[in-house]
Amino acid sequence: MNTRSLSLATLIATLSRALDLTEGEPLGHAIRSCWIGMQLGEALSLGEDERHELFYALLLKDAGCSANSHQVSEWFGTDDRSAKYELKSVNWSRLSHAVRYAVAQTKPGAPWRERLTAIANIARRGPQAARTLVEMRCTRGADLVRELGWVSLAPDAVLNLDEHWDGSGQPRGLRGHEIPLLGRILSLAQTVEMFWSRFGPEAARDVARSRRGSWFDPELVDAWLSMSADDTLFTQLAALNLPHQIASYDPKPRSLPWDDHAVLLPIAQVFADIVDTKSSWTASHSWRTAHYAKSLTEILGEPPALQEAALLAGLFHDLGKLGVSNLILDKPGPLSPAERAAIETHPQMTYTLLEPLVPLHMIAEGAAAHHERLDGTGYYRHLKGPHIPYLGQIVAVADVHDALAHARPYRRALSTEDVLAIMRSDRTTKLSPDVFDALEWGLLNQPERFVPTA
Structure with a gap:
């Protein structure tokens, strides 16, 4: 090969x-x-x-x-992926089939009164709902x-x-x-x-x-x-x-030459857009994380090839989240143990999806390692210290910074000062000290580096 x-x-x-x-x-x-x-x-x-x-x-x-995952999950009160899977075997152009589908898929397991209210809300939307x-x-x-x-x-x-x-x-x-x-x-x-x-x-x-x-x-x-x-x-x-x-x-x-980013980068950007569209809370997250990761490698003085690899790893890092239900991604409160376990599968799925691309092995490894932590408390492989790919350590810092700096369904966006304070407490124990230091220096001295241009 x-x-x-x-x-x-x-x-x-x-x-x-x-x-x-x-x-x-x-x-x-x-x-x-x-x-x-x-x-x-x-x-x-x-x-x-x-x-x-x-x-x-x-x-x-x-x-x-x-593009419609959030709406499917919100309207039907169920896992968007299972609702879509079941719809594929339904002749939804026939009203009777569409009604049976709606009844079966709307808030399964909820009390009947709650289910009936949700079904009535879908019915009020009429045929326009399917068209939308x-x-x-x-x-x-x-x-x-x-x-x-x-x-x-x-x-x-x-x-x-x-x-x-x-x-x-x-x-x-x-x-x-x-x-x-x-x-x-x-x-x-x-x-x-x-x-x-x-x-x-x-x-x-x-x-x-x-x-x-x-x-x-x-x-x-x-x-x-x-x-x-x-x-x-x-x-x-x-x-x-x-x-x-x-x-x-x-x-x-x-x-394509493995480093032909003129073609590879637009493809990575398209799939990053697909990931970020799944939940309104993560709009542009992959692009920002990728931009921050590249900026960090520049500050660290890494060669151009590693800078481009960091950009691609950042764009691909959450690819596995496409397999996570919007009921979890958009949940406004704490996750249950089962929900936490489900979301923690996404880095492994990112690797599974990218693994066949042998020339991009380093990028796949780095993207999949963005939740690993130096003390071994991360996931999914529970790697420690130097066993965590360097690219993964870079994307991890970029990812944490963006997550804290932007709102999530369970909290507000944090200021730069608060973000740095939280991340500083994890310096050397969870996050690479060198990469964190590059982030802190950049945010305080060259903040324009951390303003994505696209």
């Missing part, structure tokens, strides 16, 4: 698993949806450029997944894909992911060929993958057959039924989980 370069397809496929996490899907959902969609593209004899756009649209179809949630997700997703700068058709496909052939979809109610072809492929590919993964091959055929002409383009359904008639396709699908397995399906492959 070449550890000095990075396949763009492998990079995006790897990061697509973070989107699976947010949607409550098993890791690899987007990868398998991509494989199904690329088979359909091949069956339709799409050209190379269209298949290239389709490839990235399929992997990034859920880029807007976090889909529009937030699809519009934000399209905008983020567009920000990457090297795709042109993919954003429109993501925007129209939830439109239906008969006009019953969201958010614009497009019908038939008004829906871009790539968007129609995305819709079918993700649905059959989900029904296959939950219920098996026949369910994947049945859902396409039953929604032919309502949700799905009849021509695409016919192509799917033809290619899936042989169970060999599902055997191949079951073996497909890892990012490098799908990378070869990009018809215009691109290899």
Whole structure:
């Protein structure tokens, strides 16, 4: 394996698993949806450029997944990821199905009076509620894909992911060929993958057959039924989980030097935005943490390569939080032991998500170590002192500074003086003294370094 370069397809496929996490899907959902969609593209004899756009649209179809997480959690009073997971198997264009879903998902386990009040509040929102949630997700997703700068058709496909052939979809109610072809492929590919993964091959055929002409383009359904008639396709699908397995399906492959930040940085920024959008309390947190981490390496006199690595580690450090319920992230009071345990899984998940990117191993290690502490009281590996990656020690100081300096649901933002006082008490016991000293010197002597420019 070449550890000095990075396949763009492998990079995006790897990061697509973070989107699976947010949607409550098993890791690899987007990868398998991509494989199904690329088979359909091949069956339709799409050209190379269209298949290239389709490839990235399929992997990034859920880029807007976090945009409505807070609303889903707040409206339904439940884990946003489980609510999204259950919705995927519901024919929500039918009122009776939508009502059953709302009743089942709203405040499960709460007293019936409380549940009925919440259900009534959702009912008062009417069909506009579904339109709002889909529009937030699809519009934000399209905008983020567009920000990457090297795709042109993919954003429109993501925007129209939830439109239906008969006009019953969201958010614009497009019908038939008004829906871009790539968007129609995305819709079918993700649905059959989900029904296959939950219920098996026949369910994947049945859902396409039953929604032919309502949700799905009849021509695409016919192509799917033809290619899936042989169970060999599902055997191949079951073996497909890892990012490098799908990378070869990009018809215009691109290899990036591992330090090509001109391409890598915008991708990291997009995924940082996805993380920070999940909760209003962490808006721009990843970008600020990354900026602070880079500023700290500059003050410490580290070489440019380490400065850029700190920037990327800061952008990626909370990637695993996409797997944490908004009921926890937005909770205004103290966390229960179970909730604390759940949130403490996020650094390990960050590492799991980044691990396949061998050329970025140092960045993955540093990002995942941002909650480790010198005395071993941190998590998730409970590392001590010099065993904590240096990059992790830098991101840890940057992360603590930003968390204290900005409001959280359980407390106000703190002044620079208060932040430094709290952090100073942890100097040498929990936080690197050298890195803390760099932060203190910078805040007191060059505060402009700690004002993010983007």
